[in-house]
Amino acid sequence: xxxxxxxxxxxxxxxxxxxxxxxxxxxxxxxxxxxxxxxxxxxxxxxxxxxxxxxxxxxxxxxxxxxxxxxxxxxxxxxxxxxxxxxxxxxxxxxxxxxxxxxxxxxxxxxxxxxxxxxxxxxxxxxxxxxxxxxxxxxxxxxxxxxxxxxxxxxxxxxxxxxxxxxxxxxxxxxxxxxxxxxxxxxxxxxxxxxxxxxxxxxxxxxxxxxxxxxxxxxxxxxxxxxxxxxxxxxxxxxxxxxxxxxxxxxxxxxxxxxxxx
Numbered sequence: 216x217x218x219x220x221x222x223x224x225x226x227x228x229x230x231x232x233x234x235x236x237x238x239x240x241x242x243x244x245x246x247x248x249x250x251x252x253x254x255x256x257x258x259x260x261x262x263x264x265x266x267x268x269x270x271x272x273x274x275x276x277x278x279x280x281x282x283x284x285x286x287x288x289x290x291x292x293x294x295x296x297x298x299x300x301x302x303x304x305x306x307x308x309x310x311x312x313x314x315x316x317x318x319x320x321x322x323x324x325x326x327x328x329x330x331x332x333x334x335x336x337x338x339x340x341x342x343x344x345x346x347x348x349x350x351x352x353x354x355x356x357x358x359x360x361x362x363x364x365x366x367x368x369x370x371x372x373x374x375x376x377x378x379x380x381x382x383x384x385x386x387x388x389x390x391x392x393x394x395x396x397x398x399x400x401x402x403x404x405x406x407x408x409x410x411x412x413x414x415x416x417x418x419x420x421x422x423x424x425x426x427x428x429x430x431x432x433x434x435x436x437x438x439x440x441x442x443x444x445x446x447x448x449x450x451x452x453x454x455x456x457x458x459x460x461x462x463x464x465x466x467x468x469x470x471x472x473x474x475x476x477x
Contacts, residue, residue, distance in 0.1 A: 231386035239263035253318030351396030374400035
């Protein structure tokens with residue numbers, strides 16, 4: 216039995232077992248006893264994950280792949296879930312237990328998966344796997360780059376991001392039209408921000424929605440005081456700000472809001 220890759224699901228099945236092993240070996244095994252693989256397909260990566268001293272769980276939306284996985288990994292049968300990872304209730308699966316997330320992520324929803332991971336950052340100490348190379352690079356990018364953006368800032372606020380290695384199209388069936396990149400995110404020991412985290416997310420997203428403009432213009436909708444906007448940070452564009460600068464900016468904006476209420 217073989218599963219046919221489905222274009223509408225963005226399926227590109229990894230066929231190089233040496234690459235699969237390298238991805239599985241990105242797991243540090245520190246701070247968790249459970250690992251959740253996203254989109255296992257025909258289980259090439261799963262074969263190496265189950266060799267780790269971890270409780271392995273799989274999420275796969277494709278019915279044909281689920282049947283294949285349950286046939287070839289019968290011991291995992293009760294931990295194979297046919298679900299959409301973007302809607303999955305991780306609390307229902309794992310309670311409050313920490314878990315790592317890994318996968319050869321579907322490129323068409325890879326950024327959404329990262330945002331979903333961030334929603335559960337208090338439970339996910341580690342996240343690794345394969346993305347389109349440009350997306351992986353963007354997540355790990357540093358300030359000053361044209362590709363430094365929302366994902367870069369939000370991920371790096373809570374995780375240490377490492378770009379590990381590049382993977383060519385030839386190791387997939389069917390081969391994608393782009394190179395792939397493998398990254399690892401390890402949550403910071405102190406991952407709670409010193410500012411309002413909800414406001415932080417809003418400020419970062421609003422700033423980069425008009426990334427060519429200075430912060431004075433891109434954050435205009437916040438109706439900030441002239442006194443605050445006189446700060447030279449508002450002369451900068453969002454890609455010039457480090458995570459720490461965005462935290463400081465968010466703190467200043469929160470104080471500005473409070474000042475208007477008093």
